Amino acid sequence: MTIGVGGSNPEQELRKLVSKRDSVAPIGEAELRERVARAQSLMRSQGIAALYLDASTSTFYFTGLRFHGSERMHAVIIPAEGELVHISPTFEEAKLRSMMTGPATVRCWQENEDPAVLVTDVLRGMGHSGGRVAVDPMTPLFRFDAMRRAGGAYDFVNGGVVTDACRRIKSANEIALIRTAMNLTLEAQRATARILREGITTTEVADFISEAHLRLGFDGAPDFSIVLFGEPTAYPHGVPYPQTLKSGDMVLVDVGAKLHGYYSDLTRSYVFGEPSARQRQIWNIAKRATQAAFDAAQPGAPCEAVDRAARGEIEAAGLGPGYETPGLPHRTGHGLGLDVHEEPYIVEGNKTPLAAGMCFSNEPMICVYGEFGVRLEDHIYMAGDGPHWFTEPSASIDDPFGYETARG
Numbered sequence: 001m002t003i004g005v006g007g008s009n010p011e012q013e014l015r016k017l018v019s020k021r022d023s024v025a026p027i028g029e030a031e032l033r034e035r036v037a038r039a040q041s042l043m044r045s046q047g048i049a050a051l052y053l054d055a056s057t058s059t060f061y062f063t064g065l066r067f068h069g070s071e072r073m074h075a076v077i078i079p080a081e082g083e084l085v086h087i088s089p090t091f092e093e094a095k096l097r098s099m100m101t102g103p104a105t106v107r108c109w110q111e112n113e114d115p116a117v118l119v120t121d122v123l124r125g126m127g128h129s130g131g132r133v134a135v136d137p138m139t140p141l142f143r144f145d146a147m148r149r150a151g152g153a154y155d156f157v158n159g160g161v162v163t164d165a166c167r168r169i170k171s172a173n174e175i176a177l178i179r180t181a182m183n184l185t186l187e188a189q190r191a192t193a194r195i196l197r198e199g200i201t202t203t204e205v206a207d208f209i210s211e212a213h214l215r216l217g218f219d220g221a222p223d224f225s226i227v228l229f230g231e232p233t234a235y236p237h238g239v240p241y242p243q244t245l246k247s248g249d250m251v252l253v254d255v256g257a258k259l260h261g262y263y264s265d266l267t268r269s270y271v272f273g274e275p276s277a278r279q280r281q282i283w284n285i286a287k288r289a290t291q292a293a294f295d296a297a298q299p300g301a302p303c304e305a306v307d308r309a310a311r312g313e314i315e316a317a318g319l320g321p322g323y324e325t326p327g328l329p330h331r332t333g334h335g336l337g338l339d340v341h342e343e344p345y346i347v348e349g350n351k352t353p354l355a356a357g358m359c360f361s362n363e364p365m366i367c368v369y370g371e372f373g374v375r376l377e378d379h380i381y382m383a384g385d386g387p388h389w390f391t392e393p394s395a396s397i398d399d400p401f402g403y404e405t406a407r408g
Contacts (some may be wrong), residue, residue, distance in 0.1 A: 002271050003399040005251075008194040010208045014215060017191065021217025024180040026260035027064065027173055029101055035062050035166060036078060042162050043080040049131040049154075050123055051078040051162050052147070056138035057338035058163045060261060065099050073115035073143060076104075079126045087118055116146035123154065134159035160343075168335065168343045169357035174262065175381050178336065178359060181218070181264035182379060182390040185255060188212040189268050190401050192253055196245060196272055202227040203242045209255055218257040218264075223340065226254040226267075233269065234373035236330060236365055247273040250372035256340050263340045265361060266391060267377035270400040279374075282326075282366050283397040286374040289313040289364040290393060293332055293346075297362075297380055297387040303350040307332040310364035311348075319366065326368040333361040336379060358382045359390075 039051060039062065053059045053076040055067035063084070067074045074096075075087040083103055088096045090108040097106065107122055109115040123133065130153040135144055137160045148156060170178070191212055192205060210221040228235070229243040233252040245251070249272050256265035269286070271279055289310040296309035310332045314320055320327035333346030336359055344352050346360055363377035379390045395402035 001273060002275070002397070004190065004401040004403050005193045005270060005272055006196050008191075009197075010195050010204075010211075013191040013195055014208075014211060017187070017212055017215040019215065019217030020180070020184060021259065024176055024260070025173070026177070029064070031171060031173060032062065032064050032102060036084065038166050039078055039162050040080050042165055043078075043134065046161060047132055048134050048157070048162065049080055049128040050126060051134045051136075051159055052076075052119065052139070053078065053136045053159075053163075054139040054143060056136055057261075058136050058138065058159075058167070061163075061167055061338055063104075064101065065096075066261070069140070071142075073109070073119075075115075075119070077119070077122055077126075079128075082126065085122050085126075087115060087122065114146065114150065116143070116150040119147050120151040120154075123151065128154075130154060132157055134162050136163060164343045167337060169355065170337060170359050170381065171357070174337065175357075175359065177260055177262040178264070178379070178381070179390050181257070181259035181262055182266060184216045184218070184259065185213070185257065185264035185266045186391045188216060188255070189253060189266060193251075193268070193270065193401065196251065198245055198247055198272075200245050201242050202229060202244075205253070209253070213255075213257045218259050219261065220258070222255050222257040223263075224254070224256055226252070228252040228373075229272075231370065231372060234367045234369045234371065236367065236373070236375070245272055248276065249273070250279060250374070252373065252375060254375065254377065261338055263336055263338070265336055265340055265377065265379065267363060267375045268394060268400055269374045269376060270394070270397065275397050279372065280397055282368060282372070283374050283376075285314060285317045285319065286364065286366045286376050287394070287396075288317075289328070289366075290362050290376050290378070293362045293364060294380060294387055294389070297354060297382065299355060299382060299384065299386060300353050303344050303346050303352050303354060303360075304348050306346045306354075306362075307348050307350075310362075314364065314366065327366060328364050329367055330365070332364045333380075335360045354382050356382050356384050 055069040226238040230249040254267040292313040293310040331347035335342040365375035394400040
């Protein structure tokens with residue numbers, strides 16, 4: 001039997017879990033001000049008059065305020081110089097002011113008014129009758145179209161040149177938040193493996209995972225929880241039907257949740273019972289591919305070099321080539337922070353050089369449709385001396401959580 005898999009039950013495991021939410025501090029006001037200053041410096045260097053932020057994670061990144069996106073505009077405008085401006089429905093103004101901590105102006109619009117016109121009015125009030133305005137790339141098309149029609153004097157550009165440039169490089173505080181979130185999810189993954197028994201369903205396991213994350217102190221239940229047994233483990237984003245566990249099944253658990261706004265994202269693959277020779281072969285290829293990707297993640301190397309290293313290891317084992325299956329049909333990794341998928345993307349063609357502060361997944365999954373799949377997903381953060389793991393990778397197919405390694 002695979003070490004660390006089975007032998008317990010949900011009730012016993014949940015009793016062991018305690019909240020560790022307060023073990024790491026959320027991002028403070030001083031860092032928020034530094035982010036705004038950084039964005040303003042980037043805007044000035046690129047001749048951008050202002051940055052429009054919709055109700056997205058970038059608004060949270062720069063202000064610490066979280067808004068639910070809807071058809072009503074709730075936005076922030078950061079000028080290249082001066083104080084930022086909130087745009088709010090009038091009936092939400094009191095709530096907004098109760099949430100604000102830093103200096104800002106609030107401008108409001110009534111239900112029978114066009115908020116896109118207000119955006120133009122705010123820009124003019126900042127002294128910009130024209131010029132380049134960066135727009136949050138997460139802004140819905142209908143909102144951008146309304147602003148474009150109302151503000152014909154402005155040259156609207158993709159705000160990713162500011163938002164991505166800031167968010168791509170994580171601070172020490174952000175890395176601490178992500179590290180804590182990752183290790184708590186790893187704790188939940190270990191507990192999940194221990195509750196497995198023949199006959200348990202993927203739905204039961206997913207319910208346990210949700211409760212485990214709540215008990216550990218995350219912001220809420222996981223935003224995603226992929227639990228797969230047997231042949232469905234070959235499908236990277238799961239299948240739309242539950243499965244029941246039986247001896248010899250490959251198990252794949254991929255889960256991520258937010259802690260103070262920052263995501264964890266961790267996948268473990270292992271066998272319930274004794275691994276077959278075929279399962280062992282594919283698992284070991286995936287393990288070598290993740291190590292090759294890690295070794296290639298050196299400061300200054302292009303993102304695509306990491307993908308190429310992982311794919312090269314898989315192809316050397318006779319799988320692929322390229323995106324063909326059996327093999328790796330998707331990119332090797334993605335950035336992570338306030339969004340579970342963000343810059344930088346670890347894929348062929350991305351020549352962005354790796355730099356200290358970048359954080360991204362290492363998950364060169366091997367998909368063998370009709371049999372099973374293996375994904376060993378951990379994340380890397382870059383430092384001046386090279387790559388570092390947020391979590392300790394799986395040790396082996398026989399001891400995926402490293403219990404024997406820790407004892408020996």
